[in-house]
Structure formats: C-alpha cells, structure tokens
Amino acid sequence: MKKILVISSGTVGEHFINRVIEAHTNENIYYIVQTKEKEFENASPARFKFYEFDPTSLYKLSNLLKMEFIQVIIAMDSQIDVENTIKNIRSVKKQLRIVVLNFWNMQSEASNVVLVNTNEILASRLLDYLPNVPVIAQNVGVGEGEIMEVLVPFGSSFVYRHIGAIEQKNWRIVAIYRDRKLVMPSRRRMIQPNDTLLLVGEPAVLKSVYRAIKRELGQFPEPFGTNLMLYIDMNIINHKTITELVNQAVYVHEKFNHDLIIKVVNPGNIEILEYIKSLRTFNIIVNIKYDNLNIRSTFLNDVSRYHVGLVIVSCEMFADYYVRNSLYEVHLPVLKLSKKSLSGVKDVSLILSDNRDLEKISATIFDISEQLNLNIELYNYMNEHQENREQVIEHFNNLSTIFSKSIKIYNESDNPIRRLKRKENFIQILPFTNKLTQRHIFSLFSTDSEKLYHKLDEYTQIFIPVQI
Template sequence: MKKILIISDGAVGEHFIRRVLQTHTSENIYYIVELRAKEYEDVNPARFKFYNFDPTSFSKLSNLLKMEFVQVIIAMDNQVEIENTIKNINLVKAKLRVIVLTQHNLKNEDANVVIVNSNEILASRLLDYLPNVPVIAQNVGLGEGEIMEVLVPFGSSFVYKHIGVIEQKNWRIVAIYRNRKLIMPSRRRMIQPNDQLVLVGEPTVLKSVYRAIKRELGEFPEPFGSNLYLYVDMTLVNLTTIEELITRAVFAHKKFKHDLIIKVVNPSNIPILQYIKDLRNTNVIIDIEYDSRDLEDVFHKDIKSYHVGLVIVSGDMFAHDRTRKLLYESHVPILKLSDKPFSSIKEAAIILGDNRDLEKISATIFDISEQLGFNLEIYNYLNEHQEEKEEVIEHYYSLATIFSKNIKVIKETQNPIRMLKKKDNFVHILPFTQKLTKNRIFSIFSTDSERLYYKLDNYHQIFIPVQL
C-alpha cells in the first residue's frame, strides 16, 4: 500500500479531494490535511485519513511526516503558505516528491518539487477550441485512455529491456522522454530507469501494460493474476502420487503468499476426494467439478473468476497434448511439478535459445527466483547466433545488479540438456510459446532446446507466457 499525503486549502483542493474519493483503487492510502474540516460523502475510512491543522506549522506537519509517504500533493490558494509548507516538508524529507498546484509563479529549483500552474492548464485547454491551431499532446485522441504516459521506476520489469523484445499487441511505445529530451523508439533502443514512455493502444490493454511497467520484484504472480490454481484431472493424473502433488502445490502457495484453489475435474476416486476436501480447514479453496460439461470452457472461466496468476499441474497432465494447448491459451504461467522434492530446490536453470524470448520474461524469472530463494543459472549453448545471446546475457547482468541477485553464466559446447540431466534437482524455467503445444513427435530431430523441454520431464518446470 502506498501512502499519499494531500494538503488542501481552497475550492480547487476540495474539488480534487472529492475526485480522489471517487477513484476505485485499493493500492493507495490517502492522508488529507485541511485547515478547516469539511464534509465528504461515501468516505472509506480504510483508505482516507483526515487531519485538521495548519500545514505551515512545522511541529504538526513534521509529526505526520514520520510516516513513509511516496508523494505529497499540495493544493492551496495562498502563495506564502505554499512556500512555507514546502520548506517544512524539505526540512523533514528533502527527497520526498512534492506536486504543487498553484496559480502563482512560484520559483522552484528543487528537482523533487513539481509545479503545476493552473493558469497554464486552463489556457492550454481553451487553446484547443481555436481554429487552425494544432492540439498539444495532453488532449489528443478520444480522451478515453488510449494515450498514456508512464514513468518507468528503477526496479521496473521493463528496465534495461530492448524495445524490440517487448510484445506489443494492440499497443505501442511511440515515444521516450529521457532527461527532458525526446527519443524516438527503435527495436534496439534500451529502456532506462526514469524514462517517460508514451504509449498508444486500446485503453483496457494499456491498463495492463501500466501495471506491468510499475510491477517490481516480489509481486509475482502479478501482473498475470493474483492466485494459484492447482488443476487436477483424475483421468490424467497418477493417483498414487496425487498427495505429493498437493503437498508441493501447498508449499508454493505458502511461498508466494497468495490463495490456492484446487480444481478437480472428472472425479473418480472417493478416498482421494475426501483427502482433498479435508484441506478446506487449511484455508485452501476446493472446487470439484462433478458435471460433465465443456471442461475447456469451465477452465477459462475459472482463470478469470479466480483471477489466476499461476496454474499448477502434474507432469502427466502437461504431457497431454490437448491439456497443454488449453494451458497455453490461458496466457498465465504454468508450474509443472515432477516427482522430485520441491522444497529442497536451490537452483533455477534457463537455457539461452536462438530467439529473444528469455529477455521478454526476464523480470518474471528474477521475481520467481527471488521469492522461492533460487540461484539463477544461465546455460549458453556456444553454437550460432551468439551476438543476440550476448545481448540477452548483458540484459540479465543489468537486472542482477538492480535486484542484487547473483547469476551464473555457464558456457556449453554441447546441448546443455545433457548436462542438466545429470543434476540432482532444480527447476527449469522457459518461455511458453505456441511451438510447445505441438506433438512431441515432431521435435525428435530438432536442436531447439525449448522444443526439447520434455527431455527434462523428470524435473520441475515453469513455463512463462511471453505476452502481457
């Protein structure tokens, strides 16, 4: 939860607070300081805290600033009071970002203070109504959210990614602002911390992109979803190992600290069903599908209704072609569990392919390895296309610096799958692309390590979709 401080005194500040009250986000807590108390309707006390005192009083404001705010917004009428309030904030939190709405020409040399001049905004809006005058960017488009500007935070999943490897379906990065300069995007352009990205696309898609850009380490399975979903088809799962499968799924559930839903379809074994039902006492949601309905339709509805961000299946189920295609169509990460212990894993292994897909999913890989406590090993098969692979390795080293995560790059002159099959236990992480939905028989003579994923069936595997 992000704490935001709003300091208001005047009609504009009061109107702003009423607009904030109408927003439907659960990610922010607002602390509102007013000189005089005002009446507001439909106030959520969990999200809005009101204080009544003079913000130019250093002792009172400094006491409130003991909390960790991410931002302060000031909307006051009196210029002197605004200046004194900013001074008080700087004395306590010199690096705190402060947004000031004013109609006065305030002089500002502090990089952390942003001045929003209301007169300039009104004049700019009126200018849009003049004939034969080009419209400035802030009012271009339908005004429905199809144009968006996003600040890339330091720990973002987009930092140090090449634009060419970012899947841009129904949206585009059309401009980058860096150090107050416009940079035109290209496939080889790398995104850096504090870049301002201008995005154009479908409003609903841009909302997801915004969340993805703002996502930082420790939030997986976001932005794919928020809950874990163990999918058990009793016609496909080895019933003798189902208890171990559930135990490993519960372990993952505790590590990621999100709800676990156990979905059982085609129920056939009464003792096992009773074992699963008994898990209700452990805060696990049990959903058993007794009807012989279209299970594909049921699965996709569950992904949406439960807001699933990670699907967990057994190796038997993932080996089934139709089920694997169904999992791919869900567009969420898949954890395929093997018969090996899961809680004792120390390493996550990735094999560099001849494409850039591993760069697309890099932030998710770092997030998973951080939350589960895995060391990250990158296997570089020294065949052709080394130039692109070196760029991917450079990207991973950059992320390792940001996230303070050690990585190990291992160079191999033969297919790394042979070496990995000699290891005792690890988790194999790879992109989940459409080529993995094909029948395994078609990849017998392939040299593509991703298509040969089943050669490591005896190990746990995580398949991450490359699109948002």
C-alpha cells in the same frame, strides 16, 4: 475563413484569448465580445475583431449574430450571465454549437451545448502529478486512455530491456523522454531508469502495461492474476501421485502467499477426495466437479471466476496435447510439477536460445527466484549464432545489478540439456510460446531447446507467456 464568436468576462476568459492569439492559426476569424474592454498585444486586426457590450442584452447580441458563426465559446465568471447569454443565442440561432466553461456544474440536455466542467479538468490535471497513476492524454485522440505517459522507476521490470525484446501486441512504445530530451525508439534501444515512455494502444491493454512497468519483485503471479489454481483431472493423473502433487501445490501456495484453489474434475477416488477436502482453510478453496468434464469446458470460466495468475498441473496433464493447448490459450504462467520435491531445489535454470524470449519474461524469472529464494543459472550453448544471446546475457547482468541478485552463466560446448540431466534437482523456466503446443513427435529432430522441454520432464518446469 471560419468565424468563431468568443464571449468573455473575467480572468479565465482573458487567458483563453491570449492562448488563442499565440496559436498562430490563419484559418479562423475570432469575434471577441467583452463586458469590459481589455487590449491584447500581438492580436492581428485581420484575425481578431473586438466588441465591448453586455451579451445578456438580446438587442446588442442579435445584431452580431446576423453573421454566420460556426461556433460560440463562452468563458464568463457569472452563472446568471452565462444562462441569459445562452438564452439570447438560442432565440436567434437555435442550432449554433455553444461551448461553455462551466464553473457551477450546470446541466444541459441539448446536444449542441458542450459544458466543459472546470472542476473535472483541474482534478484530472492534479491527478497527473500523483505517483503510480498513469498520465493519460485527454485532448488527443478520443481521450479514453489510448495515449499514456509512464515514468519507468529504477526497480521496474522494463529497465535495461531492449525495445525489440518487448512483446507489443495492441500497443506500442512511440517515444522515450530521457533527461528532458526526446529519444526515438528503435529495436536495439535500451530502456533506462527514470525514462518516460509514451505509449499508444488499446486503453485496456495500456492499463496492463502500466502495471507491468510499475511492478517490482515480490508481486508474482501479478500482473497475470492474483491466485493459484491446482488443476487435477483424475482421468489423466495417476491416483498414487495425487497426494504428493497436492502437498507440493500447498508448499508453492505458502511460498507465494496467495490463495490456492484446488480444482478436481472427473473424481474417481473417495479417499483422495476426503484428503483434499481436509485441506480447506480460509486461503485454500476446494472445488470438486462430479460431472464428466474436460479442461476446455471449465477452464476459462475458472480462470476468470477465481482471478487465477498461476496454473499448477502435473507432468501427465501438461503432456496431454489438448490440455497443453488449453493452458496456452489463456496466456497464464503454468507450473508443471514433477516427482522431485520442491523443498530441496536451489537453482532456477535457463537455456538460452536463438530468440530473445527469455528477455521478455526476465522480470518474472527474477521475481520467482526471489520469492522461492533460488539462484539463477544461464546455460549458453556456444555456436555461431551468438548476437541475440549476448544481448540477453547483457540484459540479465543488468537486472542482477538492479535486484542485487547474482547469476551464473555457463558457456557450454556440449548440449545444455545433457548437462542439466546430470543435475540432481532444479526448476527450469521457459517462455510459453506456440511452438510448445505442438505434438512431441514433431520435435524429435529439432535442435531448439524450447521444443525439447519434455526431455527434462523429470524436473519441475515453469512456462511463462511472453505477452503481457
């Protein structure tokens, strides 16, 4: 049995003793010192020993300290009494661990004196009641935010998503609270509005997840980043198409209303460079590198420096195997522009596959379609494998109700790629997964519509990473 000394005076000390009595632990024996005796109901005589004396008296306290205590807890309402009590304890037991309830912002350099600041505790607890601030478990684990509680608002991108379709890398949904009842999560469980999710994971990752859960339409490219970057490698792109490429990027910049960075490497045409420089404004930044560079040597630094959330490239650049892999490695959305004008686009087109990756990026799809004022079309190639696709369709129908945005669903017996090639113009959105980084030759005999994305190269495509 471990002996713990509790020195108490005042209301907070009394509350603490009551909580200890209610804890129902039989592992400890508590020796309670009070300056004024107070009786506590349900205090077991076998576990609680009460004393009434002034702990600032060295003579009286030293007699009690002849026993071997593993810890002292001080909850007193006078700073002078606390300081003298600590001094008395130190004169008898120099290494005994002391935990002090600190009302006065006291400071101590001793490693075995723990000062529990009441102002910080109260402020932190009040912070938990603010809207749009994550509730972090402070007395569980290491208390750095690895356990978080998040309320899912009605317009959240997580509403009506199946837990199995949410990419959970370095974090997990471990519990759902619905109508003040615990609901255990499963892959087929669907998140409802006003659910409270209990999350466990790396603190930095959970902060990103929190922002993603609270995000509503009109925020893209958040939470991936803030700004747009048009990346031009003049060794790869046909110089005759660069001017139109830049104009389309400026159009996207105006639609999303975020800063645009035009990054040019390996410049080789003075006239084009002068045109790009002429576009400089407060919201359009031009960065030209005259050294011979490749995307891998500069891309990561540029993304971090400008807090990029959407990368814009040409069809030729995305077709380059090494460029495509570099784009994938940063886990950012990529807008691959084509020769077709964006201003005439009316639809966002999605081809359902046998996986559920489209459900993982559904909120981003609705966000993009809302900001560009586009309709959403789902193309379902009818075959024997329909279970996953039906769940994705269910999810998109639910989101269309939430965001008051209609969608069209086409059940196709023919290959949807052939159907789309007959459309005049549209934007295709695809999950940006590792299989898109493979060389095109490996997809020649594939039936996976995502691997065959290059069959629709003549149209604008947006690739969204499935990870948050």
